[in-house]
Amino acid sequence: MFDLKTLDKYKPIDNKMYQVMDDEGKVILKNWQQPMSDEDLVDAFKDLLFERTTDQMAVSYQRQGRMFTYPPNLGQEAIHIAAGKVIKNEDWFVPAFRELGAWLAKGVSLREIFLYFKGNEDGSRFEQANRMLPVSVPIASQLVHAAGIGFAMNYLKEEAASFAFVGDGGTSEGDFHEALNFAAVWNAPVVFVVQNNQFAISVPLKMQTRSINLAVKGVAYDVPSVVVDGNDFFAMYEVMAFAREFVLKEKRPFLIEARTYRRGAHTTSDDPTRYRTSEEEEMWAAKDPAKRLRNYLVEKKLWNPESEEELVKSFKKKIDSEFEAAEQHPEYRVDDVFDYMYEKLPDELARQKNMLKNYLSTVGGDK
Ligand SMILES: Cc1ncc(C[n+]2csc(CCOP(=O)(O)OP(=O)(O)O)c2C)c(N)n1
Numbered sequence: 485m486f487d488l489k490t491l492d493k494y495k496p497i498d499n500k501m502y503q504v505m506d507d508e509g510k511v512i513l514k515n516w517q518q519p520m521s522d523e524d525l526v527d528a529f530k531d532l533l534f535e536r537t538t539d540q541m542a543v544s545y546q547r548q549g550r551m552f553t554y555p556p557n558l559g560q561e562a563i564h565i566a567a568g569k570v571i572k573n574e575d576w577f578v579p580a581f582r583e584l585g586a587w588l589a590k591g592v593s594l595r596e597i598f599l600y601f602k603g604n605e606d607g608s609r610f611e612q613a614n615r616m617l618p619v620s621v622p623i624a625s626q627l628v629h630a631a632g633i634g635f636a637m638n639y640l641k642e643e644a645a646s647f648a649f650v651g652d653g654g655t656s657e658g659d660f661h662e663a664l665n666f667a668a669v670w671n672a673p674v675v676f677v678v679q680n681n682q683f684a685i686s687v688p689l690k691m692q693t694r695s696i697n698l699a700v701k702g703v704a705y706d707v708p709s710v711v712v713d714g715n716d717f718f719a720m721y722e723v724m725a726f727a728r729e730f731v732l733k734e735k736r737p738f739l740i741e742a743r744t745y746r747r748g749a750h751t752t753s754d755d756p757t758r759y760r761t762s763e764e765e766e767m768w769a770a771k772d773p774a775k776r777l778r779n780y781l782v783e784k785k786l787w788n789p790e791s792e793e794e795l796v797k798s799f800k801k802k803i804d805s806e807f808e809a810a811e812q813h814p815e816y817r818v819d820d821v822f823d824y825m826y827e828k829l830p831d832e833l834a835r836q837k838n839m840l841k842n843y844l845s846t847v848g849g850d851k
């Protein structure tokens with residue numbers, strides 16, 4: 485179990501990484517106890533497979549020209565499933581954009597996810613997800629929202645944490661530093677989760693920072709922090725659960741660096757073969773989070789890998805029908821883009837609206 489003593493042993497300045505399983509799914513800690521029931525663990529693995537299947541299908545929908553863009557999650561799923569198991573209904577979820585499994589756990593529907601990446605703002609409604617913010621496209625800007633929410637939770641004396649996600653690239657933005665500082669000064673119960681997937685589009689981590697790691701960035705702000713193996717479901721689950729308790733009890737933020745690898749492209753518009761080697765990709769494929777958890781379950785006789793194909797088939801059916809429902813959804817209209825901010829549209833925006841409508845009428849776009 486990850487506790488205060490463990491936190492003390494994994495000081496970011498020593499650059500140690502908290503890990504429970506090795507790359508083959510064998511537990512490497514002494515006197516370690518499984519942190520959840522066998523049943524919950526099998527559920528977690530099914531959730532992971534569901535995320536992976538959805539992700540693969542989303543990439544192929546985009547390739548078929550049925551969706552505008554999509555940021556693949558392949559390889560980062562353990563972080564998302566662990567977060568999904570820890571974040572409670574009353575907690576706030578402040579997303580980046582690459583946390584699919586955690587979104588689903590919070591109650592975002594597949595249909596909304598597909599609508600969003602089809603460019604339809606109805607996909608940001610998150611109707612069944614309590615206390616979930618929409619994606620904030622400017623990188624790291626969501627972190628200041630999370631800090632403000634944490635401040636509010638503390639002020640209102642609510643027992644609710646704010647979970648905020650960001651990538652390694654996002655830690656170079658001013659907003660990251662402002663949010664950490666603000667959250668620490670104002671006793672905000674915020675869990676900052678950095679998914680360090682080694683790249684910000686084509687920029688590798690070594691060109692992103694001279695810091696020894698990303699967790700160490702919490703030290704100067706007095707934000708306790710730790711580096712965790714982001715491909716190790718147990719390590720992620722334990723640290724997420726610890727962090728939630730910690731921020732609520734101590735009334736201060738916590739920073740997690742989840743070390744992982746983006747196995748797919750940045751988005752479907754990117755070609756990673758232009759900036760990374762197949763050796764590196766293979767090295768990380770060997771640390772795959774699904775493989776490690778599957779091996780652990782098989783070893784404990786909790787999982788029959790032969791049943792997986794049927795399960796994935798049933799997932800695919802469900803995902804396909806949700807995608808088809810998203811395709812039937814009414815298109816977003818140009819008027820919807822312009823009509824809700826001002827009572828009377830300013831001249832410049834009126835000009836832009838006309839220009840866009842004229843353009844769309846020539847290409848047959850606006851409905
Ligand atoms: C302020 C800002 N600058 C640039 C971009 C374009 N952009 C979108 S994603 C991205 C890289 C983000 O990298 P990282 O934070 O590591 O997250 P990852 O994509 O790896 O999950 C960039 C530069 C943006 N959305 N916002």
Ligand SMILES: [Mg+2]
Binds near residue numbers: 683
């Ligand atoms: Mg990144």
